[in-house]
Amino acid sequence: MSSENIVISIKNLSKCYHIYDRPQDRLGQYIIPCLKRLVGRQSKNYFREFWALRDVSFEVKKGETVGIIGRNGSGKSTLLQIICGILTPTSGTVETKGRVAALLELGSGFNPEFTGRENVYMNGAVLGLSREEIDERFEDIAAFAGIGEFIDQLVKTYSSGMYVRLAFAVAINVDPDILIVDEALSVGDELFQRKCFSRIEAIRKNGATILFVSHSGSTIVELCNRAVLMDTGEKLAIGSPKQIVGRYQKLLYAPIDKQGDIRNQIRRMDEQLVISGNIEQVTLTESNLASVGKQSLKEIFDPHLKPSSTIEYESHGAYIESPSIYTLAGERVNNLIRGKVYRYTYTVIFTKGASNVRFGMLIKTTSGVELGGGVSAGSLRDSLPYVEAGFIYRVEFRFRCALNPGVYFLNAGVVGIVNGSETFLHRLIDIAMFRVMPDTENLATGIVDFECFPEIGIQEASDHESRR
Numbered sequence: 001m002s003s004e005n006i007v008i009s010i011k012n013l014s015k016c017y018h019i020y021d022r023p024q025d026r027l028g029q030y031i032i033p034c035l036k037r038l039v040g041r042q043s044k045n046y047f048r049e050f051w052a053l054r055d056v057s058f059e060v061k062k063g064e065t066v067g068i069i070g071r072n073g074s075g076k077s078t079l080l081q082i083i084c085g086i087l088t089p090t091s092g093t094v095e096t097k098g099r100v101a102a103l104l105e106l107g108s109g110f111n112p113e114f115t116g117r118e119n120v121y122m123n124g125a126v127l128g129l130s131r132e133e134i135d136e137r138f139e140d141i142a143a144f145a146g147i148g149e150f151i152d153q154l155v156k157t158y159s160s161g162m163y164v165r166l167a168f169a170v171a172i173n174v175d176p177d178i179l180i181v182d183e184a185l186s187v188g189d190e191l192f193q194r195k196c197f198s199r200i201e202a203i204r205k206n207g208a209t210i211l212f213v214s215h216s217g218s219t220i221v222e223l224c225n226r227a228v229l230m231d232t233g234e235k236l237a238i239g240s241p242k243q244i245v246g247r248y249q250k251l252l253y254a255p256i257d258k259q260g261d262i263r264n265q266i267r268r269m270d271e272q273l274v275i276s277g278n279i280e281q282v283t284l285t286e287s288n289l290a291s292v293g294k295q296s297l298k299e300i301f302d303p304h305l306k307p308s309s310t311i312e313y314e315s316h317g318a319y320i321e322s323p324s325i326y327t328l329a330g331e332r333v334n335n336l337i338r339g340k341v342y343r344y345t346y347t348v349i350f351t352k353g354a355s356n357v358r359f360g361m362l363i364k365t366t367s368g369v370e371l372g373g374g375v376s377a378g379s380l381r382d383s384l385p386y387v388e389a390g391f392i393y394r395v396e397f398r399f400r401c402a403l404n405p406g407v408y409f410l411n412a413g414v415v416g417i418v419n420g421s422e423t424f425l426h427r428l429i430d431i432a433m434f435r436v437m438p439d440t441e442n443l444a445t446g447i448v449d450f451e452c453f454p455e456i457g458i459q460e461a462s463d464h465e466s467r468r
């Protein structure tokens, strides 16, 4: 990475908290070492060390949107708070270039004893804006927050949603060079979230850099260019969002006794990524898709069209095998024609008995955006009541290929009730892929083909000058 493009540089960042098991230990730690020093004796520590971050290093380039994902307590918020200067690290350094606006978890940023209006001015000043600059933006901030007369009430009277609305309105209206967002958006309602996401998109298009914490894999995949996987204070991996989210999910759903192995596996994969500089990507691009040629617009099976990003989750009593796509006439294919109906099939071998069994499928884009899928039963009531060990089921989902030319990925999963809770009996991510072939008659844009047929006609011939 060229250093002039780097706007966030994190080097060997660690944060250690002192944990006191009893309140009197905290007092002891203050007093006893001083007393012992007076008499020239060494004192023991009355706390345990807890490392919330350990030796985290990475860099973010100008204009990148980087997602941070990880399980609860993995150190994501600690990392963001240190980047924003709210927390000091135990060791390591953070360098940022430009104005950093942050939307952190509730509790940080605003002073509850002041009104919303006063907080907007104080917050703006902290971010380096003059009073006049804030005056100019105030109406936009208030309008975006949409909290009406509450703007002149004390912040301590706000609901958590109102608080986030105002905090977000400030953060995005100060023209940040770096915007840091910590999950807080999930507090707002869906309309507000949509509004925020579209504003984040606009900020990003203006060239700002965004650091974004979320537990939602699909949000990370949708919004980010790169993602960081944090686990127990360690930066476990960094790479393409889709790949990192896949690894996060694998870790999240792993049984406790397997987590250590999976963590090691992810670390090794990360090293390989760094060495080869290779971020898993499908080798097919729009241009070589086009080279497939119109004459080859027939449904065929291309044995080379195999995903390299497959993730297999541990089996809990079933194995999914032979995922394939067939035409309605029964021919195996992976080059599909837009608009036609296909059958996605797989077999499931049950090695243990399971109740309330349901099967599922999902279609995703190359970047991991979940486009849609299906399940064999919408509720437990309609599921297979019980499947005995040794049974093999064949699962088939028919789907219409309402997709524009490109490459898509398929998941397969089977769930059932084990020890009283619904669990994936087996799950395969990116187990198959298919290509929708380019065709000349295509007027659809975007990913999904909604069959929007244009009808254009002159409504009225008029003197356009008179309309001006």
Ligand SMILES: Nc1ncnc2c1ncn2[C@@H]1O[C@H](COP(=O)(O)OP(=O)(O)OP(=O)(O)O)[C@@H](O)[C@H]1O
Residues within 6 Å of the ligand: 017, 018, 019, 050, 051, 052, 070, 071, 072, 073, 074, 075, 076, 077, 078, 079
């Ligand atoms: N002031 C503190 N004193 C002691 N431990 C702390 C303190 N603040 C955070 N921690 C611990 O540091 C670890 C990392 O916390 P952090 O909030 O960064 O995690 P996170 O990944 O953001 O979690 P979540 O997804 O639940 O928000 C946690 O185990 C947390 O309990």
